[in-house]
Ligand SMILES: Cc1cc2nc3c(=O)[nH]c(=O)nc-3n(C[C@H](O)[C@H](O)[C@H](O)COP(=O)(O)O)c2cc1C
């Protein structure tokens with residue numbers, strides 16, 4: 001039976017999230033002390049060495065991004081931004097971190113700030129997460145009181161402070177450059193990449209953007225070392241990942257395990273299997289911008305690399321389990337509705353495309369088998385065009401669920417015996 | 419401008435530096451304090467003045483973000499998640515039950531002004547689908563009974 005290994009969630013449920021003293025007693029802020037004694041390059045080198053990859057969805061090597069941002073200029077103003085806009089359907093890991101162990105995020109962020117020589121940090125939390133906002137604000141206040149934030153932190157000469165900014169209900173604002181627009185007080189329209197945030201971020205200044213879970217991993221990695229971290233999980237995506245399980249399971253919830261765990265272990269050992277005695281049909285991995293896996297993937301390990309080899313995605317770590325009685329077209333329909341709703345309308349392929357493919361799928365079940373085949377292939381073509389021509393990753397995403405569903409469940413989609 | 423706003427709006431605005439990046443924070447704060455949970459035309463004017471930006475910019479931002487509203491709403495705002503997980507587990511039942519019970523259309527406000535029912539995207543409570551929020555409080559595993567009970571709290 002697979003077991004949890006808690007690194008990002010090491011204190012979750014163990015300490016009182018509103019007590020900084022309990023966090024300190026659990027080795028809290030020790031990694032910060034150690035970092036402040038080390039050189040800035042020492043920190044990003046350690047993170048590079050650890051192999052940590054961004055937990056926000058894209059899986060970009062975290063240390064490399066830090067190093068680029070650190071080296072882009074020596075004395076210019078720089079910022080750290082924490083992406084806490086968690087909006088990918090099926091995902092709720094960042095909420096758990098912020099609600100149960102907010103200091104872990106704050107300590108990680110100060111360390112990141114020190115390693116790139118930033119002066120200010122912003123945590124962009126989605127507006128709906130009222131309790132997260134309250135807990136993180138309380139933790140920031142306490143950290144200031146204990147001189148972990150502010151000027152001359154712990155006598156090191158390093159100045160850094162953090163502010164919370166609330167989002168207001170836009171999924172697209174989780175995309176890093178759009179998030180920066182929103183932080184600047186504007187409508188959430190994406191910026192064109194490049195330049196990347198490391199070159200031109202918030203107010204045009206070099207900016208390091210990381211997800212909550214990514215930053216919460218900093219303190220244990222700094223404290224225990226890259227070698228320790230790398231010994232956990234798969235080769236190419238080491239460490240642990242928080243998986244959020246939902247859908248037709250006996251025990252939906254969040255579980256942190258090494259990335260070497262298999263999909264089947266997550267569903268059966270942690271999720272308790274399919275509820276009401278039903279059989280497994282599909283798992284949607286990574287949320288709406290994710291992929292559908294069938295039972296032939298139950299033995300695949302959950303590292304970014306291992307999933308990618310199978311044409312699947314890890315994304316944010318969301319796993320939505322779907323039982324045999326469900327109609328996958330209905331799930332797909334709600335995913336496409338989600339994209340249609342969240343498209344900002346700035347570019348034509350996505351604005352028109354998301355509406356068009358949603359409409360096409362709505363009448364799918366009323367069609368003859370031949371028409372279904374034709375319609376689905378048309379939709380795939382359209383999503384392919386969107387992937388190539390859309391301005392930002394949102395318009396490039398619908399192809400993921402569409403294509404994986406066709407590859408793994410085409411019999412189901414075009415059969416008459418529904 | 420109503421009596422509450424005139425005083426409170428100025429109090430609230432005073433808390434924020436005159437920098438545009440506080441716009442969303444200000445909008446949240448004003449909306450949460452308004453008994454009708456919206457941003458009135460008067461408030462938009464006051465914000466624009468405080469931050470020294472055009473009113474159209476403020477309207478643009480209010481119009482973009484789904485949590486913000488330029489139209490008056492009920493005293494209590496019910497946001498029902500209708501994203502894929504909740505939809506699969508039964509958000510349609512939640513919406514039907516609420517709209518029937520409160521005699522209101524989705525997006526509308528009850529005649530007594532007590533509730534507005536809206537749909538929204540994933541609330542990050544998917545393991546307890548179907549979910550909703552009333553104002554800033556989260557509820558999950560909704561059934562007809564639990565919905566009736568939670569309405570009594572307000
Ligand atoms: C439409 C869209 C929504 C996104 N939403 C989030 C989000 O809610 N949280 C997040 O951390 N990253 C999100 N991302 C990914 C970010 O753009 C970015 O890759 C991430 O914040 C980088 O942090 P990391 O390297 O620590 O993962 C989203 C991307 C897209 C395209």
Ligand code: SF4
Nearest residue numbers: 345346347350392395
């Ligand atoms: S791809 Fe979609 S969300 Fe992105 S800019 Fe274009 S319209 Fe907006």
Ligand code: FES
Nearest residue numbers: 499504541543544
């Ligand atoms: S899909 Fe409803 S809370 Fe996530």
